[in-house]
Amino acid sequence: MAKCQNLADVRENIDRLDRQIVPLLAERADYVRQAAGFKQTKAAVVDQDRIEAIVLKVRHMAMEESCDPDVIERIYRSMIDAFIIFESREWMHLHETKE
Numbered sequence: 001m002a003k004c005q006n007l008a009d010v011r012e013n014i015d016r017l018d019r020q021i022v023p024l025l026a027e028r029a030d031y032v033r034q035a036a037g038f039k040q041t042k043a044a045v046v047d048q049d050r051i052e053a054i055v056l057k058v059r060h061m062a063m064e065e066s067c068d069p070d071v072i073e074r075i076y077r078s079m080i081d082a083f084i085i086f087e088s089r090e091w092m093h094l095h096e097t098k099e
């Protein structure tokens with residue numbers, strides 16, 4: 001990790017990472033969209049056991065990276081909330097247009 005000399009350096013690095021993160025989120029969104037296709041009911045879009053398993057996993061990963069696990073948990077819970085809204089929309093679209 002580079003030690004920055006000023007705020008402009010910091011922001012350059014943040015912008016570089018955002019250029020990597022957004023394509024990964026787009027790829028993740030595509031898999032979330034596919035998940036909607038495998039779910040029989042709209043209620044199944046929210047899978048609390050799966051969410052808790054993901055949170056546990058990413059908290060461990062954060063600790064391995066010497067990052068605050070509470071920050072990572074908050075980011076993941078917010079991200080999954082957004083994906084649930086997205087997946088619900090996708091589920092309705094897929095299941096409305098079936099018949």
Ligand SMILES: O=C(O)C(=O)C[C@]1(C(=O)O)C=C[C@@H](O)C=C1
Pocket residue numbers: 032035036045046047048050051054079080083084087
């Ligand atoms: O794993 C699933 O079933 C998904 O739909 C993906 C995902 C996620 O974003 O990771 C989204 C919604 C679910 O409630 C749980 C997890």
